[in-house]
Amino acid sequence: xxxxxxxxxxxxxxxxxxxxxxxxxxxxxxxxxxxxxxxxxxxxxxxxxxxxxxxxxxxxxxxxxxxxxxxxxxxxxxxxxxxxxxxxxxxxxxxxxxxxxxxxxxxxxxxxxxxxxxxxxxxxxxxxxxxxxxxxxxxxxxxxxxxxxxxxxxxxxxxxxxxxxxxxxxxxxxxxxxxxxxxxxxxxxxxxxxxxxxxxxxxxxxxxxxxxxxxxxxxxxxxxxxxxxxxxxxxxxxxxxxxxxxxxxxxxxxxxxxxxxxxxxxxxxxxxxxxxxxxxxxxxxxxxxxxxxxxxxxxxxxxxxxxxxxxxxxxxxxxxxxxxxxxxxxxxxxxxxxxxxxxxxxxxxxxxxxxxxxxxxxxxxxxxxxxxxxxxxxxxxxxxxxxxxxxxxxxxxxxxxxxxxxxxxxxxxxxxxxxxxxxxxxxxxxxxxxxxxxxxxxxxxxxxxxxxxxxxxxxxxxxxxxxxxxxxxxxxxxxxxxxxxxxxxxxxxxxxxxxxxxxxxxxxxxxxxx
Numbered sequence: 282x283x284x285x286x287x288x289x290x291x292x293x294x295x296x297x298x299x300x301x302x303x304x305x306x307x308x309x310x311x312x313x314x315x316x317x318x319x320x321x322x323x324x325x326x327x328x329x330x331x332x333x334x335x336x337x338x339x340x341x342x343x344x345x346x347x348x349x350x351x352x353x354x355x356x357x358x359x360x361x362x363x364x365x366x367x368x369x370x371x372x373x374x375x376x377x378x379x380x381x382x383x384x385x386x387x388x389x390x391x392x393x394x395x396x397x398x399x400x401x402x403x404x405x406x407x408x409x410x411x412x413x414x415x416x417x418x419x420x421x422x423x424x425x426x427x428x429x430x431x432x433x434x435x436x437x438x439x440x441x442x443x444x445x446x447x448x449x450x451x452x453x454x455x456x457x458x459x460x461x462x463x464x465x466x467x468x469x470x471x472x473x474x475x476x477x478x479x480x481x482x483x484x485x486x487x488x489x490x491x492x493x494x495x496x497x498x499x500x501x502x503x504x505x506x507x508x509x510x511x512x513x514x515x516x517x518x519x520x521x522x523x524x525x526x527x528x529x530x531x532x533x534x535x536x537x538x539x540x541x542x543x544x545x546x547x548x549x550x551x552x553x554x555x556x557x558x559x560x561x562x563x564x565x566x567x568x569x570x571x572x573x574x575x576x577x578x579x580x581x582x583x584x585x586x587x588x589x590x591x592x593x594x595x596x597x598x599x600x601x602x603x604x605x606x607x608x609x610x611x612x613x614x615x616x617x618x619x620x621x622x623x624x625x626x627x628x629x630x631x632x633x634x635x636x637x638x639x640x641x642x643x644x645x646x647x648x649x650x651x652x653x654x655x656x657x658x659x660x661x662x663x664x665x666x667x668x669x670x671x672x673x674x675x676x677x678x679x680x681x682x683x684x685x686x687x688x689x690x691x692x693x694x695x696x697x698x699x700x701x702x703x704x705x706x707x708x709x710x711x712x713x714x715x716x717x718x719x720x721x722x723x724x725x726x727x728x729x730x731x732x733x734x735x736x737x738x739x740x741x742x743x744x745x746x747x748x749x750x751x752x753x754x755x756x757x758x759x760x761x762x763x764x765x766x767x768x769x770x771x772x773x774x775x776x777x778x779x780x781x782x783x784x785x786x787x788x789x790x791x792x793x794x795x
Contacts, residue, residue, distance in 0.1 A: 301475050302358075302508060304688025304774070309362055309510050310582045312757050323351050326359050328503040330489065343379075345372040346386070346489035346503045359487070359505060362756075363442035363470065363512035371411050371489060373432040380494040381428050384411040386436055387488040390444075390470070390509075392697045394481045394631055394655075404697060405470065405485075409438045440509065443467050446696045468695040472756075473508045476690070479657055481629040483698060485509045513691050513755040515578035517762045522574065522586075526763040531669065534588055534678060535572045542572040542588060545750040546706040549594065549719040552613050555712070565606045566594045566719065569619055571706050578753040582687035583765045585704065585752065587621050587664045589614075589679040609714075614668070614677040618716050620707045621664040623683050624749065627690070628656040628699040661689065661702075665769050684771045685754065692753045702754050705746035718747075 326349075329342035348369040350359035361367060371384060390405030410416075411434050446466040474483040489503040518526070521538040525531065535542040548571075553564035574586035593610050666681040683704070693700040708716060758764050 301477060304686065306356055306360065306508060307472065307510050308582060308687045309756055310580050310687065310758055312362065322354055323349060325349055326505065328489070328505045330491065330501045330503045341374060343374055344489065344491055344501065344503065346487070346505060347372065348487060348505055348507070358508060360508040360510070361440045362510050364439070366437045366439050367487060368437045370433050370435045373428060375429050378427045378429045381414070381491060382494050383413040383492045384434070385409065385490050386411055387490060388440065388485070389488060390483065390485050392481065392483055394629060400632070405441065405444055407438065407441065409436060411436060441470055442511065444470050444695070469511050469513070469693065470509065471693045471695055471698055472510050472691055474690065474698070478659070479627050480655065481627070481698065510756055511691060512757055514757050515580055515755045515759050516576045517759045518765070519575065523762050526766050532586055532680070534669065534680070535590065541575055543575040543577055544570060544572055545704060546571045546748040548747060550708070551717045551719055552609060553715045554609070555715050563605050563609065565609050567610060567613060568592045568594050571619065571621060573704055573750070573752070578755050579685060580755045580758050581685045581689045581691065584682040584684050584767045585623065587681040587683060589619055589681070591677045610677050613714060614679055616711045616714065617666050617679065618709050618711050618714065620709050621681070621683060622705050622707070623661040623685070624703050624705050625659045625661050625689065626656060626701045629697060631655045661686070662772065682767060682769060684767065686774060689754055691756045701751065703749035703751050706748045707746045
């Protein structure tokens with residue numbers, strides 16, 4: 282198959298590549314089932330160590346690292362996913378004899394938080410030997426290490442889908458530092474991180490290293506910056522939700538499909554018309570229950586289905602009061618006073634050397650020291666709502682979805698980087714309604730604080746979300762079953778804030794062969 286479809290060779294220079302990869306460069310959601318008209322091709326990317334000059338004055342590379350990568354036609358750099366092999370070849374074009382002692386290809390992953398020495402550490406390094414003077418393999422004429430003419434060595438080795446934490450030298454010396462956050466100390470290899478607004482980068486490079494002999498041993502290198510995306514899939518959908526997508530029907534609500542929804546918050550609100558006179562307006566108590574689709578792992582580029590059930594908890598004594606209560610409840614749902622949104626948190630050590638200790642993982646869960654860690658918080662998207670089928674019975678429902686941008690970082694938990702997401706529930710002010718929270722002694726609001734049951738709380742006193750429910754963001758669709766279908770068009774993509782100065786060295790510019 283590959284012989285009939287030879288790879289397309291790149292003729293671009295890395296110096297022309299954008300500093301930040303485009304969000305679509307990380308989209309592998311359709312890895313198993315591409316969209317109509319979407320095409321990936323096997324491309325070859327060549328990286329040169331140096332150029333020699335022949336007798337005619339023409340320059341040529343004497344050593345080349347060639348990488349093969351199956352990527353979209355528009356992608357201008359190699360890209361790999363979890364479990365994929367790094368395939369390529371090493372080529373030498375030596376017009377004159379040259380003493381070579383060893384050739385190797387390295388895969389290296391680094392966490393970079395600043396340009397200082399303590400702002401970078403290597404968390405992944407895989408060495409794949411290609412040839413050595415002492416090895417039996419290789420050209421028979423190279424027993425002395427002198428190579429001449431053209432040589433090519435193909436190679437293939439896996440890109441590790443997992444990494445293992447290793448205690449730092451400091452933790453080995455100090456027995457009071459925990460040696461790990463779990464029994465295995467194994468984590469998913471994190472995605473490449475090169476984002477505006479995040480002063481921490483995760484970079485990967487494939488390095489060709491050739492050692493030549495002479496008066497002094499000399500190491501020559503060709504460095505290829507590559508992208509990596511972990512293969513994270515959500516569980517398969519429940520049968521009723523999957524059936525709705527297949528038949529292009531509306532999703533069943535939590536009352537009809539309780540296994541397909543996850544309750545994330547139940548709140549009681551006191552709602553009345555805004556005071557526009559000297560009389561007390563009618564007030565009703567509304568029980569609102571917020572749900573998100575179950576299972577709570579979602580693929581970026583899709584949506585998080587949401588549902589809101591609102592009920593009047595006061596029994597009206599008169600028909601007129603009952604009618605006004607229903608009008609008020611309908612107005613409350615129509616103005617969408619309950620907001621669901623997605624929040625992203627990125628946490629890391631400013632001094633990346635501290636991340637070499639597995640203690641870092643427990644620091645995240647315990648809060649850690651502000652001097653040791655840095656964090657950024659980003660409000661991503663909010664749910665858009667519509668009215669589902671009328672269920673009647675004094676109940677007013679809202680159905681909605683939170684669109685997930687394809688450029689979101691996937692969920693990640695390593696000793697040096699933590700990317701987490703949560704669906705938040707908040708109450709929004711209304712110009713026509715007075716909405717107050719009725720606290721419950723058992724209520725747990727954001728950050729673990731409990732509400733007071735003394736009296737109703739005005740919205741002005743509620744400065745944080747009522748709840749933050751953790752969710753996981755995946756990179757690919759489930760192996761089996763339909764792809765979740767949005768019911769509303771996605772909002773315009775938010776542009777990252779590029780006004781902040783960042784110290785991080787992003788990409789090491791490397792010469793690419795022409």
